[in-house]
Every structure is written in C-alpha cells, then in structure tokens.
Amino acid sequence: MANVYLEKVLEQVKINNPNEPEFLQAVKEVLSTVEPILDNHKEYEKLAILERIVEPERIITFRVPWVNDNGKIIVNRGYRVQFNSLIGPYKGGLRFHPTVNQSIMKFLGFEQIFKNALTGLPIGGAKGGSDFDPKGKSDTEIMKFCQSFMTELYRHIGQDVDVPAGDIGVGAREIGYMFGQYKRIRNAYEGGVLTGKAISYGGSLARKEATGYGLVFYVREMLKAHESSFNGKTVTISGSGNVAIYAAEKAIAHGAKVVAMSDSNGCIYDFKGIDLDLIKEIKEVKRGRISEYLDKHYDAVYTERTGVDSPIWEIKTDIALPCATQNELTLNSAKMLVENGVLAVGEGANMPCTQEATDYLLEKGVLVAPAKAANAGGVATSAIEMSQNSMRFYYTFEEVEAKLERIMVNIFNSCKENADKYGCSGNYVAGANLAAFDKLATAMVAQGVV
C-alpha cells in the first residue's frame, strides 16, 4: 500500500479496535483495494471519508434473560450494530450462535454496507444477534428466547429505521416468533420490520432460496466471462444450512454434480452426486446431523472434522462454494484446492476465505467470487420483500427469481467493469470493493459531515 492516508487510517483502526480481529480483517480487506479511488480523490482525506466509514453509527448491546424448560434462568447477550444508514434504513441479519461477539457483529455489519450498496437498492448496513446457541433447544425455549430478545430490540428497529433478517441460527421459525412479539408490543402490523418471514404473513416467495440461488447466478456469470460454465462440473459446498442447500439446488439445475456438503462436525462425500432431498429432510425437517446421510446412502463417505481445516476442501472439485461461516477456508485449504485443480471459488458465507487464502487463490489464477457481491441475493430479495410489504401485494416465485437473477447479473457486471477500469481485470474481489466504495463515498460527499 502506497497511499499514506490509507495507511494512517488502518493504523488508527487497529488502535481503536483492539481484540477485534474479524473486524480488522474485514476493514483491511476492503480498504487495501480502494487505493485507486483515493488516489483520484485527494479531497477524501480532508472529508475524513475513511475515518467515517469504519466507525459504526451506533452499537447497541443488551441483556437477554429467559427461562429454560428446567426452570433455570439463562442470561445471553444481544447486539445490534447499526453501522451505516447512508443509502437506506439499516439492513442486515441476526445471528444466533455461541461464537457471536462484538468483533463478529462489527465485521458483518461493515461487510453489509458494501454488499447492500452493490445491490443497487436503497438499504444501509447493519448486523445483530446473540451468543445464544439454538442447538438442542426445545421449540418453547427458542420462542421464549426470541420473545425476550425482541422485547429489547423492538425499540431500536422499524420498517423505515432498521430492518433485521435471518442469518446463522435464525430462520423462518425464529423470525416468526420475533415478529409476533414485535407486533404485540407495538400494537401495529408493520410487515416490513423484519424480512425472511413465512409466506403466510408477508414473506416473499423465493426469499428462502435467494442467497444460494443468487450465489450460483453470480458464479455462472463469472464463469461465462471466462468461457466456462457449471455444466458437467463437480461442486463441493461447505455447510448444509439455508445458503448451502439452495446453492446446491441451483448448481444441480445448471448441470453441475454436487459431490460434498458439510456441517460443523464433518463432511459427506457422495461420488454419485448428493441426494439433496435427503439433506433437506435431515437439516430442514429433523434438524439433525449431516452424518445421518449415511443411514440411507451406505456408499457415501463421512469424514469427521478434527482440526481447524475442514476436510471438505481436501476433496477434488472444479468449483468450491464455502457456505458455512467466516474464515472456514484457510491458506492450507486453498493450497489443497489449487493442488486438486480448482477452477473457481464462490463465497456464499460472509468472509469464508481468510485473507491469505484469497490472496493465494488469486495469485494462482483461481476465479474468486467475493461474498459481498456473490451472496448479496439474500439481502436484495429481502428488499424485494420490503417493497411487497409496502405495496401490500405479492409477486410470484418466478417474478421474484427473475428480479433476483437480474440483480445478480448487474452486480457481476459492475464488479467486472470496476476491475477492468482500475487495472485489475479478473480480480472480482477488488472489483466489488471498488464499485461499492465509489458509490458510498459519492453519497457521503453529497450528504455532508454526518
């Protein structure tokens, strides 16, 4: 990095945010690629554009007390990071997972600003959640937790203020319980206050599928730009949650063979191609473990995860789609993928590749679809859900999917155009950051010092 302003801000971010490695990683990843814009806009230093964009507008943390099925009182910590409202109401998911902390909330909120800008829709960036672990909890416990969480969160959100959605550990069931509690407290039916709702009370068709489908649309465009396609390719997908399942569905529809999927305990490999209906039954209906796949497919192989590196990246594949969590694809894993001849990596999860892994993949000529662009289909469809709520009208599944596809094609084109314009053709990681930063910085200048 040669830009002195950039270096100075990065140093200050480190000092101001000690013990927040994920947040620092996300900031460094974005800022290290926007140098060409800063070089062209010397006035950005005087306007403190970088200093303002790395500082959340507001961070809310709160106590979430609830009573479990044994009558024991449990206290969790809740968060909402309202990072940036420059181009629309705060928007971003809620994550319920024991690893949730302020650093993870801030990294996700920061990524969300850029992702939302790329969609071309009027939405700002936020993220929230709790260190609550939904695994092994009864349905009643999940409901009590969601109600307690919303009893504090409700005062900070609203359909024109901040619109949360799902993320890891938060699906339609949790959104339903939170929506019910919000409605009860507010005594008003504000349909657009949460997205990812079930269809029966204001959800959007194709929202459940949107992030995974959108990822495949983006990767398809990237492959097309390099005269390739999904057809006949093998695909490995980490995770077996919302994003992973629908990425698999769309990849199969595009003629690919998905041979491996995983959860946090291990991965399955099925050389015949994954039986996706069975995965859906295990994960969406029974909420079970992926190892149960072997109960029906005796010839599939299950490998337990033992260390930091997921065994799924040791499997030979043409296209790898990390769709589980942050930093799940390390430098070691990237080396394995390259050794096995991987063509493209499409990030379905947020920041699934470590910085070293991304750098290595790019250096070796692997096509990388960066999360903030490639997984933006989820939030884009959430915005379509909000617009349907405002109109009090529904689009059909096909209408929503067509809008999603158009948005993903546009996002890819804008990443490509920016990569080409700034002399880093083929590097869509830089292309995405440049496209989003350009839009945000322009809006910041227009809105003055706020």
Ligand code: NDP
């Ligand atoms: P889900 O909770 O539906 O699924 C998460 C999957 O990842 C599960 O298979 C889970 O396994 C696995 N996983 C979670 N944490 C870990 C971990 N620490 N190590 C290994 N595996 C893990 O979440 P989503 O599918 O909704 O989200 C997945 C990723 O996609 C996240 O990074 C999220 O931020 C991102 N994303 C999601 C969007 C959405 O619309 N849902 C939109 C954009 C991004 P297990 O069951 O064993 O925990």
